[in-house]
Amino acid sequence: MGGVADQEAGFPAGSDTEIESLAEFDAAAAHATLAGFRVQSVDLTTRTPVLLRTDTAGAVFLGCAMEPDAAAKVRADGALVFPPVPHLPFDPYRGTLYSPAELFEGLGAGYERTPDALSYAWFQRTKADGDIFSSMLRSIHDDAISDALDELLVGARVVGVMGGHAMGRGTAEYEGAAVLGRTLARAGFTVATGGGPGAMEAANLGAYAAPFEDAMLGSALELLAEEPSFRPSVSAWARAAFEVRAKWPRGGASVGIPTWFYGHEPPNAFAGAIAKYFANATREDGLLARSNAGVVFLPGAAGTVQEIFDNATPNYYESRGTPTPMVLVDRAHWTERLPTWPLLEALAEDRPMAGRIALVDSVSEAPEALARMSR
Known part of the structure; x- marks a missing residue:
């Protein structure tokens, strides 16, 4: 988010800001220029008159639906236009995270009809087909989600x-x-x-x-x-x-x-x-x-073990600054069934992360352990 907040704070139009809603678009366009803005997955089909009279040189439009005359004018201004991609069950340019209602839309007709299930089906069809366009769409989508x-x-x-x-x-x-x-x-x-x-x-x-x-x-x-x-x-x-x-x-x-x-x-x-x-x-x-x-690790299998050591590595090398607290819950699970704790403890010996790892017997002890290590 950035466009509206930056404008209200007095930053000039043309600063590197993102527009992710019609309200933000209207606020930015009121300054008669969108130069430097990134308009992300906003349906602009109702904003043709605004686009025709607004300077869009230097703007970037990511997946924004526009009427043909507006799109032609924006391109003529020198803006970069990445058009919406048809026939996808997801929006690769989306500007916000998903809501449960969005992913499960249509659940009444069965989960397999929901956007979540359809996106997984698309991924299954394309993940190994070698098509650079599909892999590019996945990368754009994931970058938008991270943003x-x-x-x-x-x-x-x-x-x-x-x-x-x-x-x-x-x-x-x-x-x-x-x-x-x-x-x-x-x-x-x-x-x-x-x-x-x-x-x-x-x-x-x-x-x-x-x-x-x-x-x-x-x-x-x-x-x-x-x-x-x-x-x-x-x-x-x-x-x-x-x-x-x-x-x-x-x-x-x-x-x-x-x-x-x-x-x-x-x-x-x-x-x-x-x-x-x-x-x-x-x-x-x-x-x-x-x-x-901090992170609390409840009993799990291979995926949770991987997450423990994915988190331990930057803590060990202090690559993210001060190590973040790590709390492993269920002593028997992490010392006997999957003896992860002894290795983690050995890695932490004589390092700053030693004071940021804890093993507790029950989940009720985890909040206090977190608080203790964060002091």
């Missing part, structure tokens, strides 16, 4: 909550992860997860429940337990989540960062903003890098 995510999280204290997708609704573990998300949100943190089912959904649910009385979370957990898993039916699993959202609207905000690389795992509907990527490596690194207030 929108950075804009959303400016000034936020972000705690990442990592954990496996297999954690079922109706279990004590799921409830614990939800309480963790609620506790972190009430403490003023922005909860960020991998955006999928299981532990990720539970933490996002907890953040969603933060503004309500404590009893709301218990009631929501009971409703969700009727559809404990996204298998065999994503549709039923997602509908249960939207029933909770409908019963308790305007819940707390949090972020989900899922990927179509693991498209068999649908995004959860409790993250208010969803940064969904095609490239899993970009998604993984981005999630951990933005968790500037």
Whole structure:
């Protein structure tokens, strides 16, 4: 976001700013020039008269629908125009993150008809076909998502909550992860997860429940337990989540960062903003890098182990400055079933990160451990 804010702050038209809505476009165009602006995925078909009388030299239009005469004039001005790409289930130039309602639009007709499922199907068809155009579209989309995510999280204290997708609704573990998300949100943190089912959904649910009385979370957990898993039916699993959202609207905000690389795992509907990527490596690194207030690792399998050491590496080398806190939950899991903690502890020996890692027995201990290491 930038165009309107910069104009109101007195920056001259032509500074490097982004326009991501009609309101921002109108405010910027009132200065009679769009030079230097980047207009991102805004439908301008109703703004032909404005475009015809406004100087657009030096502007960049990314995926903006325009009437033919307006598009011709803008190009004649010397603006760069990247037209919308037809017949895609996603917008590669989008200026904002996804909402659950957007990704699950059409759920009533079955999950396979939703934009989320259609985008995954497109990815499956194109990911190995060697077509540079398809790979370019994926890259543009993911860069736009990263830009929108950075804009959303400016000034936020972000705690990442990592954990496996297999954690079922109706279990004590799921409830614990939800309480963790609620506790972190009430403490003023922005909860960020991998955006999928299981532990990720539970933490996002907890953040969603933060503004309500404590009893709301218990009631929501009971409703969700009727559809404990996204298998065999994503549709039923997602509908249960939207029933909770409908019963308790305007819940707390949090972020989900899922990927179509693991498209068999649908995004959860409790993250208010969803940064969904095609490239899993970009998604993984981005999630951990933005968790500037620490990361809690709930029990998981290979994916969670990878995330632990993806986060440990910059902490070890201090490549992002002061190491961020890392809390591993469930001593038996991380020392016996998947003995990750001994290696992490050995890496941290005699390094600044030694004071920023902790192993706790239960999820209820994680917030205090985070607070202790952040002092």
